[in-house]
Structure formats: structure tokens, C-alpha cells
Amino acid sequence: MNAVVIEVNRRSLRKDVPARMHLGDFVREEGRQTGTHLGCEHGVCGACTVLVEGRPVRSCITFTSACDRQSVTTVEGYDGDPVMALLRPAFSRHHALQCGFCTPGMLATSRDIVLRLPDADEARVRLELAGNLCRCTGYMGIVNAILDVLEQCRGEGVPAVSALRAALPRPDGGPAPQRKPFRTFTATDSGTLAAAAEAPREEAAAPVSGTRGGTNIQGSFTVPYPPGTVWAFMTDLPAVAGCLPGAELSEHAEDRVKGRIAIKFGPMSASFAGAARLERDDARRSAVLKGAGQDSISKSRANGDVSYRMVALDDGGTRVEVDLLYSLQGPLAQFSRSGLVKDFVARMIQDFGRNVALRLDPERAADAPLPSAHINAFGLAMSVIWSRIKRLFGRDG
Numbered sequence: 001m002n003a004v005v006i007e008v009n010r011r012s013l014r015k016d017v018p019a020r021m022h023l024g025d026f027v028r029e030e031g032r033q034t035g036t037h038l039g040c041e042h043g044v045c046g047a048c049t050v051l052v053e054g055r056p057v058r059s060c061i062t063f064t065s066a067c068d069r070q071s072v073t074t075v076e077g078y079d080g081d082p083v084m085a086l087l088r089p090a091f092s093r094h095h096a097l098q099c100g101f102c103t104p105g106m107l108a109t110s111r112d113i114v115l116r117l118p119d120a121d122e123a124r125v126r127l128e129l130a131g132n133l134c135r136c137t138g139y140m141g142i143v144n145a146i147l148d149v150l151e152q153c154r155g156e157g158v159p160a161v162s163a164l165r166a167a168l169p170r171p172d173g174g175p176a177p178q179r180k181p182f183r184t185f186t187a188t189d190s191g192t193l194a195a196a197a198e199a200p201r202e203e204a205a206a207p208v209s210g211t212r213g214g215t216n217i218q219g220s221f222t223v224p225y226p227p228g229t230v231w232a233f234m235t236d237l238p239a240v241a242g243c244l245p246g247a248e249l250s251e252h253a254e255d256r257v258k259g260r261i262a263i264k265f266g267p268m269s270a271s272f273a274g275a276a277r278l279e280r281d282d283a284r285r286s287a288v289l290k291g292a293g294q295d296s297i298s299k300s301r302a303n304g305d306v307s308y309r310m311v312a313l314d315d316g317g318t319r320v321e322v323d324l325l326y327s328l329q330g331p332l333a334q335f336s337r338s339g340l341v342k343d344f345v346a347r348m349i350q351d352f353g354r355n356v357a358l359r360l361d362p363e364r365a366a367d368a369p370l371p372s373a374h375i376n377a378f379g380l381a382m383s384v385i386w387s388r389i390k391r392l393f394g395r396d397g
Helices: 023-030 082-093 103-117 122-131 140-151 161-167 190-194 228-232 237-243 331-335 339-360 377-392
Strands: 002-008 013-018 049-052 055-058 071-073 215-223 248-252 256-265 266-279 288-294 301-312 318-329
Touching: 013 023, 013 071, 023 248, 023 377, 049 103, 071 331, 082 103, 082 140, 103 122, 103 161, 122 140, 215 339, 228 237, 228 301, 228 318, 228 339, 237 248, 237 256, 237 339, 288 339, 318 339
Parallel strands: 002 071
Antiparallel strands: 002 013, 049 055, 049 071, 215 318, 248 256, 256 266, 266 288, 288 301, 301 318
């Protein structure tokens, strides 16, 4: 985690962020400025364009860490900007809005065109817009809106805009007044990390958070049974699968399993088939379940490590600390950065813990059928939404 201080729409945010978090996620999830849209997440479509120190930047390919002590302006932060005061009504007047998904990025790029190219004609405006994709307007309305504003600002037509143009860097490459450069960072050799993965067992048992790329979600649950009992249960893969909502095993041999896990949350539905291997450390009562699979619906691929360890509690119970590190490739990768999905997974960990406690209950009759783990999608969704509402108003979720 890296500590950063970033001014988002004139509000200072001090946060600890993962090294790989991009600026688009930061302004949406940490700054709650959700007007910035993420389209391709490859820097191609331009929908995520924001201003960093007044200049347009692709937020989806800009590391948050590189923006430490920088000023970021999103579509919510243009109040008082003289260029945007002209562009907004011009976009409306020329029907340049349409579905609106690309509009935040289009406005940021348009502002740059108006300031940097006061004499631009239609051909130059279209060339400058080539980095922003719009599927609705054919660019006609957007181009006309920009040309309209350029005409209004011709000469000294709008003194406030002229003042902003005068503050831009000189064409000969001279330094911009009071402009702060991006902070550089040291690249990490992934080959070194791969070697670290082959470290001795006692080192491999350490928490995996931050050891390699991916989305990291941490959680825990408690059960009223001693660590030894819980550890024996947690290394029984068929028993663990029986507590995981949506999971079913097709093959099992020692510490290796094959199977499927189905997930459905609102419009998102997936069914991952794959295999997993358990690496256990009995002395530390900790383990890492390493798995990979592919969704039969979207063909998205997932890789993940589920690390867990037993912690003895004073009342004789056990807290199971879970550290989930996963990565997605394919269409479902759009959901991997969502805070809502992180809440959903955290809630699943709690449900898993309740299932473990239920199946360890010694008062359960030996011949009593065990209830199957299942997903109550409505209940999960409501609990996630309620947790987020409480967190929004400063109460623990």
C-alpha cells in the first residue's frame, strides 16, 4: 500500500492505496466522484479522461501513486471554470450529449482543444478528438459545440479564457509556471516475485497481500470451536466446498480438487469450472488454496489464492482470517474493481463462516442431513446495500 495525498475537485484526500490502483478507480471509489466513466480500461476510448494539474489524462492507465500531491479535476469539479461554462451549454445546444457515457472525457478533451488550439478548424478538431470514442453522435454535435466555443473565444472575446491560455506552457517546450511533475516510482521485477513464490514453506505461509498483482479482499469469521477442530475441518476440501455457496466438486484426490462454482449477483452471472490445489502448513495452521478456472458463459478466466489461518481466541473459539487475492481476464474483469463486488465477497465470507459453524455443531445428530450451502441473492444484495449505507453515514458496516 502507498500513502497518497491527492486533491480531487478541490477536496484533499489522504488514502492508503494499492500500488496498481489506477486513477479512475481512485476518483470513483475513494473520492466518490462517479461521473468519470471507465470504458475500455486500455486508454483507447477516452471516456475516463480527467484533468491532472489542468491537463487531460487517461485515468485508467495512470497509476494513483504517480498523482501524489497532484490536483485532479473530474466532470463534477468544473464549477467556476470559464471554458466549461461555455462548453456545457454548447454541448446541449448542438445535441452533443446523446447517451452521455463518453461526455465526461469529451468535455475534458474539448476544454484542452479550446485552450491549446484557439485557431483550430473542423479538421483539426476532429483530429484532436480521435482519442475519444463516441458511438452516438458521429461527432457532428460535439465538433459543432467545440467550434461554437472557439468562435466565442476568438481574440479577447472571453477574457477569462484568454487568461487561461496565457498560463499554458510555451510552444517551445518551456516550463509551465508552478506546474508540478508526476512523481516517479520504482518498477518491480515480476521475475523476482515469481522466484519468491518458490520460497520455503514457512515463508510461503506469510500473508499474500501485496505479493503480486490482483484484487485483494480480506475478511474473517469466528466460530465457537477450538483451533485444532476448525483446522481439521478447513483442510477437508469436500467439507469446505460444502460450506461455500454455489460450489460443487467433481473430482477429489488428496489436496487437489476439480469442480465448479456458480455466482449470480443482479445482472452478473457466472459459472467457473476449474481446479485448485491446497498448500497447507499444519504447524502454523494456515493454508493457501490456489485455483484457476474459466466461466462457461462469458469465457472469462480467473486465477486466485485463498489464504486462511486459524487464530485462537480467549473464549476458546477461533477466528479464521481470510485473504483473497484474485485476478480476472475477459468481460467479467469489468466487475473486479467494483466496491460493490468487494462487499459482496466479504458478505459471502460471513455466510461461509456460518455454514462452517453449523457443520461443526457437536449437537447435530450423526444421521441428520446437513443443509446444503446456497446463495440467497436477495438477502446478500440487501445486506450489502445496508452495509454501504451505514458506512456512508459513518457507522460500521
